[in-house]
Amino acid sequence: MIQVNCCLIGFDETQDMYICICQAVSDSAIRKAVDEGVRSFRDLSEVTGCGTQCGSCVKMAREVLDKALEDAGSPKSTVQLEVVSSG
Numbered sequence: 001m002i003q004v005n006c007c008l009i010g011f012d013e014t015q016d017m018y019i020c021i022c023q024a025v026s027d028s029a030i031r032k033a034v035d036e037g038v039r040s041f042r043d044l045s046e047v048t049g050c051g052t053q054c055g056s057c058v059k060m061a062r063e064v065l066d067k068a069l070e071d072a073g074s075p076k077s078t079v080q081l082e083v084v085s086s087g
């Protein structure tokens with residue numbers, strides 16, 4: 001059974017849950033992506049499309065990704081910011 005992330009009250013962790021509605025990416029798909037080598041949110045977006053439309057899933061997707069990375073023994077994903085000089 002698949003649940004939608006807006007229905008977290010009473011969420012059963014044994015059931016699959018959509019994290020990204022726009023791209024139909026579930027929490028198990030994120031964990032599977034980590035098992036297959038995804039180590040950053042950028043990688044996850046490229047592989048699954050997660051977060052590439054409306055973006056409302058990004059916070060939760062990052063949380064699921066970080067937990068999956070932690071469970072896999074990898075460090076949390078990081079956001080790398082690049083400072084661009086305007087002058």
Ligand code: FES
Nearest residue numbers: 020022053054057
């Ligand atoms: S819910 Fe993920 S991009 Fe819209």
